[in-house]
Amino acid sequence: MSTQAARVATLLTRGEPGSQVVVAGWVRTRRDSKQGFSFIELNDGSCMANLQIVVDGNVPGFTEIKSDLTTGSSVHVAGELKESPGAKQRVELHAASLELLGTADADEYPLQKKRHSFEFLREIAHLRPRTNTFGAIARVRNCVCRAIHEFFQSRGFLNVQTPIITTSDCEGAGEMFTVTTLLHESIAARGETKVPGPGTAASPPSTLNFQNDFFGKRASLTVSGQLEAEIFATSLGPVYTFGPTFRAENSNTARHLAEFWMIEPEVPFCDLDGDMQLAEAFIKSIVQASLDECREDMEFFNERIDNTVLGTLQNILDHEFKRISYSEAVDIVTSTDRTWEYPVKWGDNLQAEHERFLTEEHFGQPIIVFDYPRTIKPFYMYCNDDGRTVRAMDVLVPRVGEIIGGSQREHRLETLDLRLRECGLDPADYWWYRDLRRYGSVPHSGFGLGLERMLLLLTGMQNIRDVIPFPRTPKHADF
RNA sequence: UCCCCUGUAGCUCAAUCGGUAGAGCGAGCGGCUGUUAACCGCUAGGUUCGAGGUUCGAGUCCUCGCGGGGGAGCCA
Numbered sequence: 001m002s003t004q005a006a007r008v009a010t011l012l013t014r015g016e017p018g019s020q021v022v023v024a025g026w027v028r029t030r031r032d033s034k035q036g037f038s039f040i041e042l043n044d045g046s047c048m049a050n051l052q053i054v055v056d057g058n059v060p061g062f063t064e065i066k067s068d069l070t071t072g073s074s075v076h077v078a079g080e081l082k083e084s085p086g087a088k089q090r091v092e093l094h095a096a097s098l099e100l101l102g103t104a105d106a107d108e109y110p111l112q113k114k115r116h117s118f119e120f121l122r123e124i125a126h127l128r129p130r131t132n133t134f135g136a137i138a139r140v141r142n143c144v145c146r147a148i149h150e151f152f153q154s155r156g157f158l159n160v161q162t163p164i165i166t167t168s169d170c171e172g173a174g175e176m177f178t179v180t181t182l183l184h185e186s187i188a189a190r191g192e193t194k195v196p197g198p199g200t201a202a203s204p205p206s207t208l209n210f211q212n213d214f215f216g217k218r219a220s221l222t223v224s225g226q227l228e229a230e231i232f233a234t235s236l237g238p239v240y241t242f243g244p245t246f247r248a249e250n251s252n253t254a255r256h257l258a259e260f261w262m263i264e265p266e267v268p269f270c271d272l273d274g275d276m277q278l279a280e281a282f283i284k285s286i287v288q289a290s291l292d293e294c295r296e297d298m299e300f301f302n303e304r305i306d307n308t309v310l311g312t313l314q315n316i317l318d319h320e321f322k323r324i325s326y327s328e329a330v331d332i333v334t335s336t337d338r339t340w341e342y343p344v345k346w347g348d349n350l351q352a353e354h355e356r357f358l359t360e361e362h363f364g365q366p367i368i369v370f371d372y373p374r375t376i377k378p379f380y381m382y383c384n385d386d387g388r389t390v391r392a393m394d395v396l397v398p399r400v401g402e403i404i405g406g407s408q409r410e411h412r413l414e415t416l417d418l419r420l421r422e423c424g425l426d427p428a429d430y431w432w433y434r435d436l437r438r439y440g441s442v443p444h445s446g447f448g449l450g451l452e453r454m455l456l457l458l459t460g461m462q463n464i465r466d467v468i469p470f471p472r473t474p475k476h477a478d479f
Numbered sequence: 480u481c482c483c484c485u486g487u488a489g490c491u492c493a494a495u496c497g498g499u500a501g502a503g504c505g506a507g508c509g510g511c512u513g514u515u516a517a518c519c520g521c522u523a524g525g526u527u528c529g530a531g532g533u534u535c536g537a538g539u540c541c542u543c544g545c546g547g548g549g550g551a552g553c554c555a
Contacts, residue, residue, distance in 0.1 A: 031514050039514050052515070071505095088515060112490065112505045113516085119547060120490070174554060224555095249553055250480055262555060341551085352551075405555060450555030463548095475546095 005076070009047035015081045015091050022078045023051060023093060024101070026130060029113055030069050038062075040069060042077065042093075045135055048296050052084065052092040053077055065100045071113050072104030072130070118466050125470060125479045133305065136297035137467055140290055141455055147289035148242065148263055148451075151282055157238040157265060162225030164244065167217050168430075175248035176220035177258075182208050221246035225264055226446060227380075227433055230409060233266035233444055234436050240265040250474050254463040255401065257452060259472040266446035272382070272391040272408040275445035276368050279395050279404050280321045282449070283366070287313050290458050298458075306460025312398060313458070315365055321395065322367040329354070329369050332362060347373050352401060359396040366397045379419040380433075382408040382443075393447070400456045406447020413437040 005024040006015075015021065025044030032038045036057030041050035055062055069075065076099040084092040110124050111131065121128040128134045152159070165179050210218040225241040232239045245262040265278065291298055291313060302310040324332070330346050333354045342351045350358075350369070359367050370393040374383060381390035395404035410416045416437055420427045427434060455467035465471035470479045 029515080029517095031512085031517070033512060033514065034510090035513090037513085041515075050515090054513080085513065086515065106506060107489080110489075114490070114504055115516095116490065122547095245555080247554075251553060252480085253551085253553095254549085256554070260555070349552095402555065448555055453555055 005044075007046040008042065008044045008049070008051040011051060011081060011091065011093070012047065012049055012089070017081055017083045017091055019081050020078070021081050021093065022076070023053075024076045025051075025074070027069050027071060027073045027075060027104075029071055030066075032066070036063075038066065038069070040075070042075065043130075043135075045129070045138075047139075048132060048136060048300055049089070052086070052089055053079075053095055053098075054092055055095045055098055059095055059098055062095075062098055065098075068100055068103045070104055070106040070109070072109040072111055074101040074104075075099060076101055118461075118463060122465060122471070129469070132300065134466075136294075136300050137455065137459055137461070138469070140294050140297050140458060141451075141467065143290055143293045144286055144451070144454060144458065145242075147286050147293075148282075150289075151285045152238075152240045152265065155238065157240045158232065158236055160225075160229060160232045160239045160241055162222065162228040162241045162243065164222050165215075165219050166222045166228075167215060167219050168227055168433075174223055176223055177246050177248045179214075179219045179221060180208065180210070181214040182210075182212065223247055224262070224448065226266065226448065229264055229266040229446065230433070230436060230444065233268045233446070234440070234442060238265065238267045238270075252474060254465075255453065255456070257464055257468060257471055257473060260464075260468065261451035262448050263451060264446060264448045266444060268442050268444040270408075270445045271443055272370060272393060272445055275406050275408060275447060276321075276323060276370065276393055279368070279393070279406060279447055279449075280366075283395065283397075283403070283454075284317055286454060287316055287458065301459045301461075309458070309460035316397070319365050322363045322365060324358075324367060324369055325371045326350075326369055326373065326389065327371070329358060332358065336362075347375060349376050355396050355401050356398075359401075360398045364398070366395060369394050369396065374419075377407070379416070379423045379425060380407070380409050382410045383415050383419065391445075395447075397457055400453050403453045403457060404447050404449050406445065408443065408445040411437055411441045411443050413441065 004022075006021045008023060008025065011021060011023070023042060023044065025042045028041040028043050028050050030038055030040050038055045040053040040055060042053050043050045057063060077093060077095050078097045079093050079095040081091050082094050084090060086092070111127055116131070121131065121134070129138055149159070210216070213219070222243075222245060224245065225243060229239055229241050241262075241264045243261065244259055246259055247256075248258065249256070251258075265282075267274065267278065270278075291310075298310065298313075327346065329350060330344055333340070333344055333350070336357075338357070340351070341353060344350065344354060358369075359365070370391070371384060371389040372392040372394075374381070374388060374390045377390050377392050381392050383390055391408035393404075393406050394402050397403050410419060413434060416434065417427050420430060452464045452467050455461070456464060459467060461467050465473060
């Protein structure tokens with residue numbers, strides 16, 4: 001085991017026939033021949049494809065362990081790489097030695113040599129990365145994360161770490177998870193020594209005095225790093241955050257998670273037009289990187305998950321995102337002869353059915369809707385001169401819907417205070433946010449991209465719970 | 480949180496009007512084969528999600544609970 005194993009991906013693409021190599025991974029399937037030799041499909045997660053191992057019956061110890069080389073077992077193999085006479089692979093490994101590292105009882109191992117439903121695999125999230133689909137998702141997700149950093153770093157953006165525990169309420173972003181130690185203290189006060197685990201019927205005190213809490217005031221898990229990102233953007237130039245985000249909404253859909261990852265750029269001296277340009281270039285760069293760097297995985301998604309994926313992505317690369325104002329969007333939706341479950345009028349939120357119609361049918365490509373009514377948007381968005389709209393924008397894409405939400409920020413102190421009060425908020429609570437407007441205020445803009453929604457777009461997967469390794473949703477936080 | 484659907488073998492699903500529990504895949508065994516979604520034969524595998532109820536009789540009908548899916552709202 002002292003030898004560093006080669007990766008299957010490297011061997012399949014660049015492995016030299018005749019070279020001595022060592023590999024390690026998990027058996028996907030084994031086929032035995034009458035002559036006593038076997039074919040083993042070995043997967044090590046480095047790529048979709050398996051490496052075919054040919055094991056002759058006279059390999060030391062092979063006949064003894066052969067029956068244990070079942071789907072899911074792990075092995076360490078050394079041998080010579082040879083050109084393969086088979087049509088489906090360029091090279092194969094002829095084993096000189098083969099060591100069984102761990103068995104996987106075929107009667108019990110949940111992953112069979114057959115197709116499983118995603119619902120079933122979600123129940124065995126600790127094993128699903130061993131499947132083709134979830135391996136591909138993990139690799140694409142990794143590629144996307146790298147592409148995101150590269151996009152911003154190459155443009156001089158600074159990566160800023162905004163807090164996960166926060167006492168600022170980014171109004172409009174939804175319910176927050178409270179972070180508290182008061183439960184521990186109340187339990188200690190009752191003379192109990194152990195804190196009940198999740199799911200135990202702990203009875204919290206009827207009233208919580210957060211002045212006695214760890215932070216001396218109510219603290220929560222962040223729903224957005226935007227307000228803090230603005231601090232650095234108005235000091236250091238363009239910045240971006242890339243971190244986990246938490247929403248305690250009781251949302252039970254294929255597009256919502258209680259814990260998800262969000263990327264939030266914030267750019268000083270930038271208006272909404274610049275913000276929209278940045279959003280479009282950003283999405284296109286991620287799409288391009290996935291197609292360039294994960295070709296095999298992307299073709300798998302197109303073949304086995306959703307055969308419109310590659311077409312949709314190419315369409316995204318080939319066209320400018322269509323920009324329409326909220327007012328135009330309402331006009332289009334109301335002037336079509338379709339009947340809507342929820343009729344819209346100016347001032348209403350666009351419903352999912354309207355957004356889908358616009359991006360999937362009417363335009364057939366990603367669109368950016370901008371200048372929304374101020375009454376349906378949060379306090380921090382820049383107020384237009386018309387007195388009734390704010391400089392907000394949503395990027396809508398086919399099948400997924402809203403993938404980016406952003407805005408130009410209100411940088412005029414008087415207008416900000418007006419809006420805070422209009423939204424029923426106390427300007428005093430936002431004293432540091434207001435200071436950014438009192439001292440050297442500048443126009444600035446930003447947006448948030450949901451990483452998992454981006455992955456839905458890229459992979460064609462239907463459920464957001466399947467594009468994050470360990471999904472957290474109401475009633476679900478296993479693994 | 481609301482509306483609709485659903486829960487049967489390890490997995491995916493059948494089971495007519497309420498009348499003896501079935502198939503495919505997977506697994507085990509055997510056969511065949513430089514194989515590769517392998518193929519052929521045989522075998523095993525069930526508290527039909529749980530608790531009540533209606534009925535001579537419940538997988539099937541009713542009530543409640545729990546789980547899963549789809550849609551909606553909230554949003555990324």
